[in-house]
Amino acid sequence: MSKTVMPQHRSMGCRLPISLVVLAMLFFAQLVHADAAQDFGMSGTVGSYPIAMQMRVREQGEIVQAHYSYASKGTEIPLTVATAADAVTLTEPGGGVFHLHFVGSPGEPAHDMQHAIGLAGTWVKGAVTLPVKLQLEAAEAAGANVPDCAYYPALTAPGSKPAFPDAGCTHIPDQTVLDRCIQASFTTTHAVNQCITQAVRPCREDQADQNRCVGNLIAYLDDSIQRMLRTGSATTGALDARSYPAWHDAQVARCKKGSAFSPGGSGYGADIGYCMAGQMLGLVQRRLVPG
Secondary structure, rough: OOOOOOOEEEOOOEEHHHHHHHHHHHHHHHHHHOOEEEEEEEEEEEOEEEEEEEEEEEOOOOOOEEEEOOOOOOOOOOEEEEEOOOEEEOOOOOOOOEEEEEEEEOOOOOOOHHOOOEEEEEEEEOOOOEEEEEEEEEEEEOOOOHHHOOOOEEEEEOOEEEEOOOOOOOOOOOHHHHHHHHOOOOOOOHHHHHHHHHHHOOOOOOHHHHHHHHHHHHHHHHHHHHHHHOOOOOOOOOOOOOOOHHHHHHHHHHHHHHHHOOOOOOHHHHHHHHHHHHHHHHHOOOOOOOO
16 A cells, blocks of 8 residues: 655755645735734824824724834833723823824824824823824834834924924934024025025935925924014015915915926925925025015
């Protein structure tokens, strides 16, 4: 009676039946698929304190990891995650607890992070309860390791000029260059563009980082303009709080018309942002007098 010999799979000196190899490959594929995840970065506030929060979310919507940090400190605080229906409870080691719910687009309620534009709720510790608002800023492949400072809201230093929370972040323009350019008087458009180029040198070149960097640049310049509008200007022909929005909208339309990028392209937003940064910095240097 002959003996049936099963075909063998040979690899690295090990021998396994093909059926077991196939099962192992299917199991591994399912495992990888189940672990597919994204890191969601959010910008917001706890009370009046600017924060950033990041969550790792699996493909099926399960939040498996989270942390947050205050822009004033920059220290990551780990969070223990618990979910029930549309509610998310995040507990920090010091005893603070976030009670949050998903926020969807107007008219489109969200039931998980993948369909939300942010989170809202409260932070509670002892007798203290503070409102929480978080806006989704970006979704990256899990493990992208984007620093929290990429998501901190633009800050205003009390009694002084606007300030970035962390000048060392790769998504933050050079504040020293910007401050110097803001204080300078307008000479030429070329000089303005040089200021913008120098200000964004710390920012990494990949598109996602450039988009964030330009967004921070625009926020900084807008904050500077708003401060000037609040204090008023005696300069003849200067914009005021009522005329500035129309000027801004006209410049955005002009930048869009002159862009060589397709509106659907990944670089379109940054291109418009660079253009607007030049227009806004020029306005600041002319002390709010349109060019």
